Amino acid sequence: MLGIFSWVHGRHPDLAPLLLLSAMGVLSFNLREPTVTSRIGFSFLSIILLTSAAILGPFGAWFVGAASQVVDRDGNVKWFQRLFNVAMNSTIGAVGAYVYLVMGGAEDLDRVTGFGELIRHVGLPLIVADVVQCLINAVLLGGAVSLFQRVPFWVFVRRILVSSGVAYIGYGVIGFLFVILWYPAGLGAFSALLVMAPLLAARWAFVQFGEELRSHERVVETLVTALGTKEPAAVERSARVAQLAEWTAEELGLGPRQIAIVRYTATLHEVGHLGVPARLLRRSPEAISAAERRAIDRHCVAGARMIEGIDFLEDARSGIRHQHERFDGGGTPDGLAGQEIPVAARIVAVAAAVEALMPGPVDVTLPARVVDAARLLRSDPGRFDPAAGAATIEALEKHGWPSGVGTGVTT
Amino acid sequence: MNGTLRREPVALLVGVLGLVTTVLLTLVDRDLPEGGDVGVVSVFALMIVLGEWFRLSAPGFRGSAPIATAAAFGLALTTEVPAGHFVGYGAAFVLAVTAVAMVIATATRVLAGREVSLVETTGRFVATAVVTLVYRNVYLGQSPGTEAPSDPLPPWQRAALMLGISVLALVCDTLFTSVLRALAATANLRRTFVEEVRSSFAMSMAVAVTGVLIALAAPPMGIAAVPLFLMPLVLTLFAFRRYVSIRATYLQSIRTLSRLTDVAGYTPAGHSERVAALSVRVGRELGLSERELLDLEYAALLHDIGQVALVEPIPGGATVLAAPADQRRIEADTVAIVRETGVFDGAARILEHQTTPYRQVRELGEEIPLTSRIIKVVNAYEDLTAGARSARAREAAIERIYLGLGYEYDPRVVDALLTSIGNGSAQA
Numbered sequence: 001m002l003g004i005f006s007w008v009h010g011r012h013p014d015l016a017p018l019l020l021l022s023a024m025g026v027l028s029f030n031l032r033e034p035t036v037t038s039r040i041g042f043s044f045l046s047i048i049l050l051t052s053a054a055i056l057g058p059f060g061a062w063f064v065g066a067a068s069q070v071v072d073r074d075g076n077v078k079w080f081q082r083l084f085n086v087a088m089n090s091t092i093g094a095v096g097a098y099v100y101l102v103m104g105g106a107e108d109l110d111r112v113t114g115f116g117e118l119i120r121h122v123g124l125p126l127i128v129a130d131v132v133q134c135l136i137n138a139v140l141l142g143g144a145v146s147l148f149q150r151v152p153f154w155v156f157v158r159r160i161l162v163s164s165g166v167a168y169i170g171y172g173v174i175g176f177l178f179v180i181l182w183y184p185a186g187l188g189a190f191s192a193l194l195v196m197a198p199l200l201a202a203r204w205a206f207v208q209f210g211e212e213l214r215s216h217e218r219v220v221e222t223l224v225t226a227l228g229t230k231e232p233a234a235v236e237r238s239a240r241v242a243q244l245a246e247w248t249a250e251e252l253g254l255g256p257r258q259i260a261i262v263r264y265t266a267t268l269h270e271v272g273h274l275g276v277p278a279r280l281l282r283r284s285p286e287a288i289s290a291a292e293r294r295a296i297d298r299h300c301v302a303g304a305r306m307i308e309g310i311d312f313l314e315d316a317r318s319g320i321r322h323q324h325e326r327f328d329g330g331g332t333p334d335g336l337a338g339q340e341i342p343v344a345a346r347i348v349a350v351a352a353a354v355e356a357l358m359p360g361p362v363d364v365t366l367p368a369r370v371v372d373a374a375r376l377l378r379s380d381p382g383r384f385d386p387a388a389g390a391a392t393i394e395a396l397e398k399h400g401w402p403s404g405v406g407t408g409v410t411t
Numbered sequence: 412m413n414g415t416l417r418r419e420p421v422a423l424l425v426g427v428l429g430l431v432t433t434v435l436l437t438l439v440d441r442d443l444p445e446g447g448d449v450g451v452v453s454v455f456a457l458m459i460v461l462g463e464w465f466r467l468s469a470p471g472f473r474g475s476a477p478i479a480t481a482a483a484f485g486l487a488l489t490t491e492v493p494a495g496h497f498v499g500y501g502a503a504f505v506l507a508v509t510a511v512a513m514v515i516a517t518a519t520r521v522l523a524g525r526e527v528s529l530v531e532t533t534g535r536f537v538a539t540a541v542v543t544l545v546y547r548n549v550y551l552g553q554s555p556g557t558e559a560p561s562d563p564l565p566p567w568q569r570a571a572l573m574l575g576i577s578v579l580a581l582v583c584d585t586l587f588t589s590v591l592r593a594l595a596a597t598a599n600l601r602r603t604f605v606e607e608v609r610s611s612f613a614m615s616m617a618v619a620v621t622g623v624l625i626a627l628a629a630p631p632m633g634i635a636a637v638p639l640f641l642m643p644l645v646l647t648l649f650a651f652r653r654y655v656s657i658r659a660t661y662l663q664s665i666r667t668l669s670r671l672t673d674v675a676g677y678t679p680a681g682h683s684e685r686v687a688a689l690s691v692r693v694g695r696e697l698g699l700s701e702r703e704l705l706d707l708e709y710a711a712l713l714h715d716i717g718q719v720a721l722v723e724p725i726p727g728g729a730t731v732l733a734a735p736a737d738q739r740r741i742e743a744d745t746v747a748i749v750r751e752t753g754v755f756d757g758a759a760r761i762l763e764h765q766t767t768p769y770r771q772v773r774e775l776g777e778e779i780p781l782t783s784r785i786i787k788v789v790n791a792y793e794d795l796t797a798g799a800r801s802a803r804a805r806e807a808a809i810e811r812i813y814l815g816l817g818y819e820y821d822p823r824v825v826d827a828l829l830t831s832i833g834n835g836s837a838q839a
Binding site for chain 1: 616621623627635643650656747
């Protein structure tokens with residue numbers, strides 16, 4: 001619809017640049033980093049769309065955005081995902097082009113000469129269009145993800161903007177450089193070839209954002225695998241506790257960084273079991289003496305010491321150490337109380353206790369499980385943080401029982 | 412160590428020679444800029460100084476200063492500024508400015524107590540010299556002290572030409588640093604060169620193109636083209652920082668994993684670190700490349716992680732004393748855990764063969780990486796000495812290794828081990 005509107009009202013772009021930019025759009029989309037753990041794809045398509053806004057106008061930018069998504073080697077993408085991608089990118093392209101025009105961007109770029117005019121009639125409008133495109137991208141993605149995966153809308157939007165927003169807007173400058181090379185420098189279509197180098201540099205930079213997130217996931221997974229070779233049941237247990245803890249953190253309205261800390265804490269809350277003799281872990285709970293119980297409970301101190309030295313897990317360490325504290329101050333190892341206990345520890349304490357209620361897929365209905373969980377949390381009033389407990393119950397009612405597989409968006 | 416001492420003076424000599432020659436030539440030929448060009452040149456010079464100051468270096472990476480190199484290339488290739496004005500300075504002046512800017516930046520870094528690499532800085536100067544001389548003197552035929560002649564080619568052909576010259580210059584830079592590096596280490600030139608090209612190719616292309624783009628955008632945009640076109644490189648600098656922090660995360664996780672078995676009481680404290688340090692020394696003795704050494708170090712740090720699956724720890728954590736079947740089970744668990752990281756496949760490949768006896772290479776022609784054989788020998792040595800450093804413990808351990816020479820252990824590696832621990836006489 002937007003396409004027809006801009007065809008009728010906007011200018012009609014030349015065919016050659018249109019095809020060239022569409023080809024670059026297709027290329028960028030196919031060069032994108034495969035999204036393994038994060039659901040956000042990084043590509044330099046945003047830069048191409050920005051350039052199209054200036055060189056091609058609204059219809060051209062709309063067309064480039066749509067065309068880039070049509071050719072896709074990945075056969076696993078479902079039709080509605082593809083449709084969404086087409087709609088989103090064509091919208092970003094067309095709206096960007098309109099913003100460019102509204103801000104006084106020049107349409108006939110051949111006539112713009114001199115530094116001052118270039119900045120006023122190309123540079124500034126492009127910057128504004130860039131910011132608007134970045135926001136549209138975040139909002140549309142956030143909307144879709146919150147609709148399909150029930151991640152709260154603002155949580156996801158903030159996550160995108162915090163992780164890649166600055167780079168998205170910053171690399172928009174390449175779009176401006178592209179336009180300068182094309183018209184004032186007189187390079188024409190050859191500029192596309194030259195601009196590929198900065199574009200690929202930008203792609204590499206975007207990839208690093210994804211890589212950073214993935215490196216954290218991998219390190220955590222490796223630690224869990226190490227634990228799993230000793231205690232196989234711990235792997236699924238960790239995944240379920242992590243899922244429940246993450247939902248709880250979302251319910252409590254924590255920021256993206258805090259949520260990540262909570263998830264790492266929950267995933268690794270039993271990593272200290274690596275330091276507990278295997279024969280104790282394999283014995284049934286009834287056959288363990290008080291002294292042995294204490295030896296097992298020291299695992300949280302050992303676990304916190306084990307992951308010492310990994311920078312990104314620094315905040316999760318205190319969560320692991322204090323997971324057995326009591327809210328009224330009577331717990332181990334340090335006897336912290338109330339808000340002194342790290343929020344991650346308070347959440348994980350609840351999540352681990354609730355998860356322990358249901359070993360394995362027992363055929364009990366969700367409401368019954370929630371009632372059980374609520375009863376457990378009430379049974380020992382001083383043990384848990386009431387706010388975290390209430391949030392966990394809400395999360396259970398909303399999402400169901402944690403399955404431990406497909407932990408949702410994991411950025 | 413000796414090598415680094417030898418190659419720095421060579422680089423210093425080349426650098427000082429370049430500086431003195433170009434400054435003298437500039438003064439003799441009166442190859443100086445007039446009025447408006449001074450501003451243009453000072454912006455370039457400032458960018459070179461800044462670029463040298465914010466240079467990149469990371470383990471396993473060729474050090475570089477992309478912003479400085481791109482700015483220097485831009486200075487060399489820019490002959491026209493707005494309003495059809497051509498700059499009035501020539502090759503000697505360009506190189507003198509570049510050399511002075513590099514000296515200022517290097518001196519500041521030394522004063523600030525930061526590390527400098529004379530080899531790399533001189534390499535960049537060599538590259539700039541190649542661009543300047545080939546473009547200005549050979550192609551344009553500009554004579555000293557006169558205005559640069561205009562280039563008759565259409566823009567896109569000029570761009571292609573400049574790009575070609577820049578790539579040639581970067582190859583010269585790599586060749587220069589490789590020769591110096593090959594002089595220093597016992598490594599051979601071809602392998603050093605290939606490795607340097609591989610580790611810096613992408614960044615070099617971005618640098619070459621940026622230099623060309625600055626020169627092409629200077630006529631319409633003027634000097635503003637310099638910061639504007641360097642901007643993507645600056646952003647990439649931040650991404651590089653992120654890249655380095657990612658590597659650091661993995662390294663930290665390796666250190667943590669290597670300590671896991673210590674903390675959990677499966678191996679004596681510091682066992683993995685000792686195996687890693689000695690393996691690297693043996694590997695260096697056998698002439699492995701830096702990349703292989705890095706994989707070897709990681710593999711050595713992680714080689715015992717599979718022990719966490721054991722119900723009862725092996726006495727002293729000494730896998731060499733465990734039954735072969737148990738050794739292989741630990742090995743399989745180790746490899747599974749290391750593979751899980753998804754980034755240390757190099758280390759995982761080494762670990763897959765860490766228990767395979769050497770005889771399988773000799774008799775069955777099985778391919779076992781040299782690095783795996785190193786870990787097998789060094790691990791046995793460390794297990795047998797159990798951290799003791801006395802001459803008696805050492806001799807006892809070596810005697811036991813000798814019993815398995817050629818059957819369990821690769822004789823070449825054992826020889827290298829003896830040299831590394833300073834016991835060459837025991838070979839007799």
